[in-house]
Amino acid sequence: MDPSSTGTMQRIQSEKSILDEPDSPLEGRVAGQIRYSVPEEMKKGSVIGNIAQDLGLDLKRLRSGRARIVSGDNNQYTELRPDKGILVVNERIDREELCGDVTPCSLSFEIILENPIELHRVTVEILDINDNTPYFPIRDIHFEMSESATIGAKFPVESAVDPDVGLNALQNYILSPNNYFILKQHANPDGSKYAELVLQKPLDREEHPTLPLKVIAVDGGNPQRSGTVNINVSVIDVNDNAPVFNQPIYRAAVVENAPKGTYITTVNATDADIGSNAEIIFSFSKIKGSTVDMFSIDENTGVISVAGLIDFEKEKKYELRLEARDRGGLTETSKIIIDVGDVNDNAPVINIMSFSNTISEDAPLGTTIAVINVKDADSEKNGQIKCTIDRKLPFKIQSSLTNYYNLVADQHFDRETTSEYDITITATDSGSPPLSSSVTLQLRISDVNDNGPLFDKSSYSAYVTENNSPGMSVTTVRARDADWSQNARISYFLVDTDISGNPVSNFVSINSETGDLHAVRSFDYEQMKELQLVVKAQDGGSPPLSSNVLL
Structure with missing residues (x-):
């Protein structure tokens, strides 16, 4: 080769x-x-x-x-x-x-x-060839920094390792872009390089509780190699934030008579801090009078509940100041308005303002018999009232002014049929269930002389033996008057008539109170076989009424 x-x-x-x-x-x-x-x-x-x-x-x-x-x-x-x-x-x-x-x-x-x-x-x-990538001995670095850390504070980053040498070895550190830190590099006596994070801007845990950073170690090879370490900065809280209610004004409702412990609402507040700096204690602020006993608030959860007896008729709305305080002593306030809902716990109260217990039986239709006032301490439907009486009675209820009602005659009276009425007036509210109260008026019908005396027979017959003794009882007539008292007091009279040219009083007499007739003289059959006379019954009314009967 x-x-x-x-x-x-x-x-x-x-x-x-x-x-x-x-x-x-x-x-x-x-x-x-x-x-x-x-x-x-x-x-x-x-x-x-x-x-x-x-x-x-x-x-x-x-x-x-x-x-x-x-x-x-x-x-x-x-x-x-x-x-x-x-x-x-x-x-x-x-x-x-x-x-x-x-x-x-x-x-x-x-x-x-x-x-x-x-x-x-x-x-x-x-x-050497560039066959090794720079690496950090640990993959993740965690720093805890107080948000009160001063500008310029330094935090050393563990050095990266590159087994290569020369230009192929570690040459530089690069910090990922961020608004808080810069990276400063230094050389160790042996020539190795290390870096430090230097704080450039105040930390704000509430804005950025954690800051994820990356430091990249690069060598000088061609092609260049790099290794990365993840740096997680946890910002430690200081108590620089007061609690904040999530509503400036809370509104809630509770019905009166709600039992103690009844849940009303929950108020919420948040604190941008953490840990004990974010632990919030809830309370009412400066409650005066009896209100202090009406409601309670859980200092940890903000749950507001009933603590006392709530009466709509005494107080329809409560306004309370709320306070949220963190463990560091910072506070914030809000307000809650609690509307009390009415419960139908009051029956209507009937007051008789005017009443005449006697009325003439000839009173015209619409005559006012009584004026009543009805009140209900409840509100809305619970306080809406309807007054009624028995429909069979000859009366009716008419509303006049607010909460006032008139009892008036709705039919003509007849004392002789009904001389007295027990009138029960019932006032009922519109609650659910409805409550009612009633009052009974006793009304007497005073008499009017509207009935004449009536004889119990349409005519009378009597027999007398001749030669009778004077003063002998002949018969008795009876009449009745449906009226009352003086109007029913009857007097009897003989109607003036002539019998054979003589007045009737020469023959008989009548007791004006009892209607008993007596012979005034002795009768002679051969001279007079029959007497016809008229008896008048007259009452004591004014003007008097009368009727006649033939005897």
Whole structure:
């Protein structure tokens, strides 16, 4: 193989020298020294150099002298092929594995030939290629920095490692674009490089609680290689933010009579800080009077609940100041308005403003009998009232002014049919369930003389034996009057008539109170066989009413 055809090796020096050492057992041996430079990672069988040509030996001499490699700690890396007079790669050569960061890196060994003995030293310099990427020993770096850190604060970044040397080694660090840090690079005494993050802008945990950064380590090879480490900056909180309610005003509602512990609402506040700086304590601020006993707030959760007896009729709305305080003592306030919902817990109250317990039976339709006032302490539907009475009664309810009602006559009265009424007025609200109350009025119907006396017979007949004694009872007439009291008090009279030219009073008399008729004289059948007279019954009304009956 023509060594020059590989393009990867270089003969640096080839020389022969005579070792003039008389006392040496090898006196008279010819010794040569040759140096090659080859890149690492050449394939097995790649030509390092033409030994025969560079040492001025022919192939026959190599074969007859049984040329071979006889020394060297790393002689496994190279192979001498005497039949072709060349030195080739026998095993993959990794410069970093062989020499680490020592430069230059070389392999040295001897080639010996016999008959006559010749000893030649061969040095193969292993040239670095950019076959290693810079890397950081750890893949992720975590920094904790207080948001109160001062400008110019420095944070060292662990150095990257590149096993290559020279230009192929680590050359530079690059920081990913950001608004807070710059990167400053420094050199260690051994020439290695390290970098520091330098703070350029105040940190704000509330704006950026974490800052993801990347530092890239690049070498100088061609092509260039690079390695990256992720840097996560956690910003440590300081108490520089007060709590903030999520609403400037809260609105909630609760029904009256809600039992203690009833949930009303939850207020929320957030604190841009973290940890204990963000732990919020809720409270009411400066509650006055009885309101302090009405509601409670959980200092940890912000849950507001019922603590006392809420009465819509006493208070329809509550306004409370809220306070949120963090553990660092910073506070914020808000307001909550709690509307109390009415429960139908009050029955209507009926007040009799005016009532006449007696009315004449001839009172005209629409006559006002009573005026009542009805109030309900509840509101809206719970306070809307309807007044009713029994529809069978001759009355009706009329609304007048707000909350006022009139009880009026809706039919004509007849005392003789019904002389008294028990009128139950019921006031019912529109709640659910509805509540009601009632009051009963006793109304008497006063009498009007609208009924005349009525005899119990349409006519009367009586028999008298002649020669009777004067004063003898003849008969009794009876009349009744449906009216009452004086209007029903009946008096009886004989209607003035003539009997055979004589007034009727010459024959009979009548008791005006009892209606008893008596003979005034003795009757003679042969002179008078029959008397016809008219009795009048008259009541005590004004004007009086009367009726007549034939006897």
